[in-house]
Amino acid sequence: MMYPITFVSLGPGEAELITLKGLKTLQSADRIFYPATISKDGVQTSRALDILSELDIDANKLVPFHVPMSKDRSLAIDAYNAVSEEIKKQYKTGQRICVVAEGDSGFYSSIQYIFDNLSDSDFPVERIAGIPAFIASGALAKIHIVKQEEELNVVPGIISASDLKERIESGKVVVIMKVSQCAEAIKECICEKLDATYHYFENVGVDGKEYYTKNTSDILDRKIPYFSLMIIHK
Numbered sequence: 321m322m323y324p325i326t327f328v329s330l331g332p333g334e335a336e337l338i339t340l341k342g343l344k345t346l347q348s349a350d351r352i353f354y355p356a357t358i359s360k361d362g363v364q365t366s367r368a369l370d371i372l373s374e375l376d377i378d379a380n381k382l383v384p385f386h387v388p389m390s391k392d393r394s395l396a397i398d399a400y401n402a403v404s405e406e407i408k409k410q411y412k413t414g415q416r417i418c419v420v421a422e423g424d425s426g427f428y429s430s431i432q433y434i435f436d437n438l439s440d441s442d443f444p445v446e447r448i449a450g451i452p453a454f455i456a457s458g459a460l461a462k463i464h465i466v467k468q469e470e471e472l473n474v475v476p477g478i479i480s481a482s483d484l485k486e487r488i489e490s491g492k493v494v495v496i497m498k499v500s501q502c503a504e505a506i507k508e509c510i511c512e513k514l515d516a517t518y519h520y521f522e523n524v525g526v527d528g529k530e531y532y533t534k535n536t537s538d539i540l541d542r543k544i545p546y547f548s549l550m551i552i553h554k
């Protein structure tokens with residue numbers, strides 16, 4: 321019996337926000353590959369591991385893969401290729417293998433490289449859907465993210481100030497991922513006093529680290545971390 325390699329979405333950070341299907345799949349897996357980063361002083365951090373531990377998943381089946389945080393993307397791609405080869409080896413021994421990612425595993429998720437590598441080489445892959453961080457953010461702020469005929473734009477942090485202004489002024493609801501990459505563009509929009517509400521979130525669902533504000537002066541003063549996003553409404 322061979323089992324498909326399953327990409328399980330962990331949800332945004334709060335362990336209980338994984339799906340029942342995702343949890344059951346992790347509980348019956350033989351090997352679970354999870355992303356981790358190693359800081360300059362050698363310390364491993366992994367939000368995925370934090371979630372897996374909270375869910376009481378057997379630590380003996382957990383295998384980290386280290387994702388270099390370098391601007392040189394080729395280092396990260398080499399790391400994804402190496403873990404893909406390891407997964408292929410283990411698959412061939414008949415193990416039930418999972419790869420996990422925070423939020424939804426098919427939404428701005430870097431494990432896409434592993435998924436593509438495996439499916440391009442004709443290995444059977446499956447995905448289990450999860451709650452992306454922006455959906456959990458809407459719940460935290462108690463807002464309706466889009467209503468009626470409103471349009472939603474989800475943009476990565478490479479957006480320019482002029483592009484962002486145009487979208488806000490045309491009445492689109494904008495979700496910005498990886499806000500730390502476009503802090504200046506957002507500050508420019510706030511300072512121009514566009515008629516908009518800026519909902520700013522950090523570490524949604526993470527105990528002791530979660531932060532939410534729609535106060536623009538607090539946003540302007542904030543040092544923006546990697547796990548942050550915005551929802552902007554006109």
Ligand code: SAH
Pocket residue numbers: 332333421422423424425426427428429451452453454496497498499521522523524525526546547548549
């Ligand atoms: N697959 C994830 C997105 C990964 S891209 C999802 O479905 O949500 C990484 C970006 O996601 C971060 O830069 C940040 O913008 C956002 N993000 C992920 N988890 C978050 C959290 N708990 N709180 C706030 N933003 C988060």
